[in-house]
Amino acid sequence: MPDALWTAEEIARATGGKVAGDFAVSGVSIDTRTVEPGDLFVPLVGARDGHDFVLQAVANGAAGVLAAKPVDAPAVMVADTFKALEALGVAARERAPRCKRGAVTGSVGKTSVTRAIEAGLRLAGKAHASVKSYNNHIGVPLTLARMPRDTERAVFEVGMNHAGEIVPLSGFVQPHAVAITTVGPVHIENFPDGEAGVARAKAEIFAGLRPGGVAVLNADNHWFEFLKGEAEKAGATVWSFGFSPDCTAQLVSFSSDLPGECRDPDDRAASAQDGSEPRHSPGKSVVKAVIRGEPVEFSLLQTGVHWGPNSLCVLLMLEALDVPRETALAALATFAPIEGRGAEKTIRIPGGTFTLVDESYNANPISMRAALKTLGARAVSGRRVVALTDMLELGEDSDRFHAELAAPIAEANVDVVFVAGVHMKSLWEALPPTRRGGYAEVTEKLMATLADAIRPGDVVMVKGSNGSKAGRLAQALAALDLGEQG
Known part of the structure; x- marks a missing residue:
């Protein structure tokens, strides 16, 4: 061979x-x-x-x-x-001495950001990356062990849910550049001091950083100064992204043309004549930024508001890994939403179609608010509907975090809310009766109620933690598609 x-x-x-x-x-x-x-x-x-x-x-x-x-x-x-797998990963790293390696962690967005960086690396040359969410004590050495000897650039996702887990993973990767997308109340039940413990755990990514390495940090996050200090202690050069003019990459504006019925009158006329449904145009966004003092404007296939800062994080990481700017922008322009992380489907049902927004892979208070804000920003011909399952590992304040989602739901003008889980009961009780669509203690018992309530023209967003089976709701809605049923 x-x-x-x-x-x-x-x-x-x-x-x-x-x-x-x-x-x-x-x-x-x-x-x-x-x-x-x-x-x-x-x-x-x-x-x-x-x-x-x-x-x-x-x-x-x-x-x-x-x-x-x-x-x-x-x-x-x-x-x-297991020890042998770790050793094989180290050997793979050592036999590719010219490979530039990046590592990504954060409370929200690390998988999507990693995949977007991967898209840029592959456009630039021979690249390697984590698959799925292989980001733990097994996934990281496995990803290294799979790295071909001629790899020029690689990116690794690094995760944790307890203190001390990232240090050895960063040591395996020995990255030349690292990114922390953001820090928030995720896995906090495992940290006695809450978010502060999460921030310290994320800062462990600097432990294996190569001398002279780059740390890409979110300046809009309230842990930025702490993380910046920890990065500099590790000898890193800090590059920042956010809304401040002081950032390495400043976000000036983010505007979205969210998916919806095609606005082309010729297409509408043709649809009216042949009885077909109008085409649904893909969602796009335009980002205006200033990177190192230079105005930059580029397009994305992502519509979530969090992709404004995320795209700048990606661009800075690609720059740190020696990918030309034009190559990075070309990759971002064609990077589509990932299944379970904002991917959309048009589902055909009797009388028309509805749009399924699948955010079911995971959830926490930060990502919930971002997803709701994105939903609220889009024009809809029918109703805005959300189906939410429990956010896990939030500790003793879990019920409060769930109840507090009532405010962003109202701000997003959501019409109907379906919830499942013992913690989502707190949100259910905080909602006005006019927004209550249905509640069940377990996800499986919500499926039929949710499916029966969907109407043509609805935009339905499904979101929750993977462990609370939000994906089951998305699958049940996708199964309603008359086209898929043959």
Whole structure:
């Protein structure tokens, strides 16, 4: 395999293991459900012992195994597969010494920002990045281990829900540039001192920063001065983004042409004649900024108001990773919303269509307010409808955080609210009766009520924490599509 990601000998050298059957691999996997032909399968030991699934991995196409127990397959034998995976990640980093690496963390937006940075890196050359949200103690070394030796630039998402988790991950990546999108009340039930603890945990990203590295920080966040101080202690050069003229990248304005019925009168006329639904134009936004004193204007396929500052964070990170400005802007212009993070679908139902805004991947007080503000900014022909599930890991103030969503819901002129979860009961009680659409203690029991209430012309936003099954509501609404039903 001339373009092998790893040979058995290379794996053995990196991990201190012993070759038991020669092989070469083109990828690395820890899950038999996602094993692709040519992969190295790494059986980790957790609630289940991954060694029990080696035969399945081989049947699915795994070319070799990194094993700590005898297996009936070509393998590199090691004492501990998790430690070996970490060592393989370090070896991948060290064999690509010219690769510029970036790392992204933050209470909100880190996955979308990471993906947008990745889009710029791929347009600029040979790039590598985290997939999905592989941002923890397993995901980061796994992403490193998958990095090809000729990678020129890479970006890694780094997450946490407890103090001390980011330090080793930053050490694995040893980034040349890092970004903290923002700090807010997320995972605060795990921090006795609340947001202050979250801010300190996010600042751990500076621990592995390469000498002379860049820290890209949100100047509009109230933890900016603290984070700036921590970054400078680590020897970083701080680049900031936000509304202040003092920022490296100043946001001047953000205006959106939100998705809706096509305004083209010819298209409307054609639709009226043939009975079809008018086309729905994709949402676009225009950002006006001043970067290092230079006025810059560019377009996005994102319509969420948070993409104003997020886009500047992306541009500064790409600059720090030696991506030309024009390449970065070209990537942003074509970067579409991610499934579960603002992606939209037009759903056909009897009598017309409604728009599903899928924000179901995760939620916290900051992202909830941003999503509601975006919903309120768009023109609608029908109603603004929201279906919300519990925001998790908010600690003893959880009910208050949920109840306080009543204000941004009112400001967004939301017509009907559906909620599910024990904490969302606090929001339900804070809503006026005219806005109450339905409540259920568990998400599954809200599905039928929500589906029955949808009307043609509605714009329906679904949002909640992944653990509270907001995605189930989005799936149930998408399943209403008459076109998908055949």
